[in-house]
Amino acid sequence: MRLKSEVKHLKEKAKKFYYEAQYTKSLNVLNEVLTFERNDDEIYFYKANIHHIQGKIGSAIDCFKSVLKLNPDHTDAMISLSVLYNDIGKYEEAQKYFNQANSKVKNGSNGVVDNHINKKFAGLHFEIAEMYFAYGRFDEALREYSKASTLSPNNLEIRIKTAKTLDKKGFKSKAQDELVKLKSEYPTSLPVRLALGIHYYSKGKILEAQSEWNFILNKDPGNKEARMYLTLSKSATEVSL
Secondary structure, three states: OOOHHHHHHHHHHHHHHHHOOOHHHHHHHHHHHHOOOOOOHHHHHHHHHHHHHOOOHHHHHHHHHHHHHHOOOOHHHHHHHHHHHHHOOOHHHHHHHHHHHHHHHHOOHHHOOOHHHHHHHHHHHHHHHHHHHHOOOHHHHHHHHHHHHHHOOOOHHHHHHHHHHHHHOOOHHHHHHHHHHHHHHOOOOHHHHHHHHHHHHHOOOHHHHHHHHHHHHHHOOOOHHHHHHHHHOOOOOOOOO
16 A cells, blocks of 8 residues: 555556646556545546547546546546537537536635636636637627626636627727727737737728738738738728737
8 A cells, every 4th residue: 555655646646647748647647646546626627628638528527527526526537528528519518517606606615715716607608609709709708708807807808808709799889998998908919910910901991901910010021911011001992819
């Protein structure tokens, strides 16, 4: 029987391999730990994440479920299962685990805000928003982008996509206001400048659009998107955001 100190050493070794992205080595050590310690939810959680990274979705789901059997309050495992089921199209299962996680967060002790959990929820809302957007359901997309942005306010991609959705709905002034506001908050953000340039060009503001793309190319001469749009602006008649 292994001593607790040996088990602890092996766990630390597995984590070290994990954070160095040596996933196969990490998995081998985790499996070794499980031969004499089968009630440690953390071991299954690391295994689940490795399986997910390696694209072994079924194994990842099984391990995340093992985490919840040992620790029914493991919110990260619930959210991970929700994301995985959403990815493979099992939306009822995804919703079930999402609701469980949401309930745990809402009813958590002392109302503590966990930024790590918030980012995971934001990611799930963003995925749902992207799906709505792809099917032209822009009102639902805006609601989900809004939820995602509330949970992860510094995620610029979410706010850019919000502006894009507003533009698709015909609210071009609101879309521009959002992008201009973003630019004032993050003046050196190249994705923001790119999106604002495309928006300007779609409204016929050629010089303003070119100014944004030239700014990008001054900072990043190899930026293919900015160069492409700058070239298009000299000949094309319309570009959509």
